[in-house]
Amino acid sequence: MSEAPKKYMNPYLAGFFLGFVLLTTIYVSGRGLGASGAIKSFVVKTVETIAPEHASTTNYYINQKQNNPGGPLKSWLVFEVIGVLIGAFLSAVMSNRVMVKIEKGPGVRNGVRIAAAVFGGALFGFGSQLARGCTSGAALSGMAVMSFGGILTMMAIFGMAYAMAYFFRKLWINKAN
């Protein structure tokens, strides 16, 4: 593992490859890519396992159960995300990028970074359910099929992130000044 990590792929080439994967998905399965939906399936499964009574009396879980008679984990996105884990790991191994570490802006403490990641993740998770998809499911796939809602969500995500970038600059680019 002493070898240095390889360079990242040319962004346009990577984008073309990603677009091709997305196109194949739509051609074969008729649907786009996604990510947050798989995490939701795990959440639903966890609640159903830990608190079955709660799950059987709350409408949301009952609806989920009706829509997925095979159980929450038997969903397309869960399988797709398993693939993402495999593919990302393979790619990272090939390019010498697998290592356990916390990546953060300069001068940020580990605890702060992890807390921010959890909090940011929570916001993203909540927002993705409201908007019926995240950057993959709503923004990228939505853009590919030219859905107005998907493109709207994409602009909202990036617009808000830009608007807030100044206020959270210390998390990322604070250079000892």
Added chain:
Amino acid sequence: MGPLVPDIISNEFNFIIAIIVGIGFGFALEQAGFGSTKKLVGLFYGYDFTVLKVFMTAGVTAMVGITILNHLGMLDVSIIYINPTFMWAAIIGGVIMGGGFIIGGFCPGTSVVAAASGKVDGMAFVFGSALGIFAFVEGYPLVKDLMIAENLGDLLVFEMMGISRELFALMMIFVASGIFIGVTQIENKVNNKKTEWLKSSFFKYGVSIGLAVVIVLITMITPTRAELMDKRIDAKLAAGECEPQMMEEDKLAFELMHNYYRYNVIDVRSAEEFKAFHIPTAINIPLEELHKTEYINQVVQNIKTNVFYGANFEQAQRACLVAKYHGRAENFALNCTALEFNEDFFLLTDDQAPDNKVDGETFVFRKSAAQKLKEIGEAVANLDKPVVKKAKRVQGGCS
């Protein structure tokens, strides 16, 4: 043809496809550098626009691809999953996600990629997403109204702008290219690098963009197969060629009474009109859909004789030509319209009985034929119908 699921590839095998596609997805994201949070947020501070470049290239590639496949009739865009537009949920959800992006430094897909390559912050983000989704699920009754407000349905952006799919794809190619040039300049400025436009890379990117533009232009200029078919049929009609063979209404009634199994009677009107009245044993294939793969096979066969009828003679004639275009030469057009047939047979009343013998015989025949046809129609009601394969829109999305 496409999407291949569920007709060509089963729903079960679709899960295997999901894993394969996921591997490609994860591989592409990791190779692009999406496993690194610093690369991701670089976009918002101007030092690294990789995310935007990858994202836009991927979106435009898929968009152009879908446009071509649609044009070639290889992908039925009317049944692929289109993210529905719920105005407020889309905007507010996006705004919340934007906040999560800049604070957490990932989005769900990229956090999974980061976690897979050992980044602890990625794992923390995945855990956080689960918490957020849990909060949403538990608080669902509170946000339900917001979630379903302003439902605009499967709204497509180019429809809203009043332009064609192809033109929008073309515009997006130029918009993306402009963005790429702009962000490269910003990126170099922030990193104190001089922007150099190398001749070699200029050529490389120019060719790629040009290729995409040419492909979309070709789809704009060349007609689709359906358009081509319509054009050729129109030309033949205008030239007065190809008068279809005609079938008398009494002859049809007689044949149906005795040999109904030899005839493929096709009603080319709309489903509503068909429901209101149709000749017994007839099947319904609306004229506009006749050329589609799933229907044309009903027509191009060598066992039965096709008899077309519609709301007017032109419909029946055109249907004959469509069938002929696809390789079936033996077609008949009924010499009367659906409503005339109904009047001449089923709506006959005794006071309409003519007083001369020749017409009287016809009258008696038609009365009895109506009775007999009704019986046959009921008897074979469920026998000869095409299997209604209502293509359902594919379920998808992240929710």
